[in-house]
Amino acid sequence: QVQLVESGGGVVQPGRSLRLSCAASGFTFSSYGMHWVRQAPGKGLEWVAVIWNDASQKYYADSVKGRFTVTKDSSKNTLYLEMNSLRAEDTAVYYCVRWGESGVTLDHWGQGTLVTVSS
Amino acid sequence: DIVMTQTPLSSPVTLGQPASISCRSSQSLLHSDGNTYLSWFHQRPGQPPRLLIYKISNRFSGVADRFSGSGAGTDFTLKIRRVEAEDVGVYYCMQAKEFPRTFGQGTKVEIK
Numbered sequence: 001q002v003q004l005v006e007s008g009g010g011v012v013q014p015g016r017s018l019r020l021s022c023a024a025s026g027f028t029f030s031s032y033g034m035h036w037v038r039q040a041p042g043k044g045l046e047w048v049a050v051i052w053n054d055a056s057q058k059y060y061a062d063s064v065k066g067r068f069t070v071t072k073d074s075s076k077n078t079l080y081l082e083m084n085s086l087r088a089e090d091t092a093v094y095y096c097v098r099w100g101e102s103g104v105t106l107d108h109w110g111q112g113t114l115v116t117v118s119s
Numbered sequence: 120d121i122v123m124t125q126t127p128l129s130s131p132v133t134l135g136q137p138a139s140i141s142c143r144s145s146q147s148l149l150h151s152d153g154n155t156y157l158s159w160f161h162q163r164p165g166q167p168p169r170l171l172i173y174k175i176s177n178r179f180s181g182v183a184d185r186f187s188g189s190g191a192g193t194d195f196t197l198k199i200r201r202v203e204a205e206d207v208g209v210y211y212c213m214q215a216k217e218f219p220r221t222f223g224q225g226t227k228v229e230i231k
Contacts, residue, residue: 035220037168045160045168045211047220059218095167103154103174105215109167 002026002108004096009113012086022079022096022110030054030074033099035106036081038092046092049081050099064090086117121145121214125223131231138199140226142212147192149216156215159188159197162225163208172197173215204230 008020022034036048049060049070058070069082079096093112100107122145132138148155159172170179172188175195185200199206207230212223 044209044225045162045213045222047213047222050218050220061219100170100173103156103215104170104177104179105156105158105173105220106160106168106213107170107173107179109169112167 002098004098004108004110006094006096006110006113009094009115011116011118013119014087014117016086017082017084018086018115020081020083020094020096020113020115022081024077024079024096024098027098029072029077032101034070034072034079035097035099036070036079037095037097037106037109038090039095039112040089040092043092048094051079053099083115086115088117091115091117120219121148121217121221123212123214123221123223125210125212125226127226128224129227129229131229132199132202133231134204135201138202138206138228140197140210140212140228142190142195142197142223144193144195144214148214149192155191157188157190157195158213158215159186160211160213161206161208162211163205166208168211171210199228202228202230 003025005023033053035050051070067085071080095112096110097106098108124143126141160168162168176188209225
């Protein structure tokens with residue numbers, strides 16, 4: 001079955017960097033685009049970034065553009081989110097989400113990893 | 120960006136009774152490919168969201184048939200035929216027509 005396991009979250013000071021990872025299994029990772037979606041404590045869902053199955057295209061939310069970079073390594077079945085110049089407002093649970101086939105968007109979600117930006 | 124607006128934001132329901140959530144988009148979600156990319160998600164407390172409905176009315180694998188979606192253009196509805204205890208939580212609509220993807224604010228469903 002599809003499994004997505006995020007890691008790399010933690011407490012980080014404002015202005016510092018952090019890299020999140022998402023280990024994928026149970027499907028052919030190289031065939032699927034992947035998203036990152038975040039949720040601030042007690043708040044709603046915010047889409048962060050997407051990467052095409054072959055990494056040929058990437059899109060970002062305006063709130064993270066220029067600071068976050070999404071990559072995927074199909075040889076390791078792993079999705080990454082490199083986060084630089086972190087701000088307090090980046091504090092959230094970050095979910096790794098698969099882009100399903102045939103218009104079935106965001107079909108499988110990981111459990112999430114918490115990033116806390118605080119001095 | 121497409122703005123998604125849900126109503127109500129809170130919905131106390133009685134077990135066994137129906138529930139309905141509305142979602143309105145700031146522009147049509149009809150894509151040039153002929154599909155309308157509106158999805159619904161359910162998030163239980165302490166859990167990640169899970170996909171319920173995609174392309175307005177298609178139930179995702181394993182989703183109970185008491186959940187149904189309808190609508191067109193800019194106005195959409197999620198209906199729960201008879202609410203069960205496990206249906207509590209927050210429901211989100213999301214447009215997948217274009218980037219950035221955008222979500223509604225969420226509707227909290229709780230049992231009276």
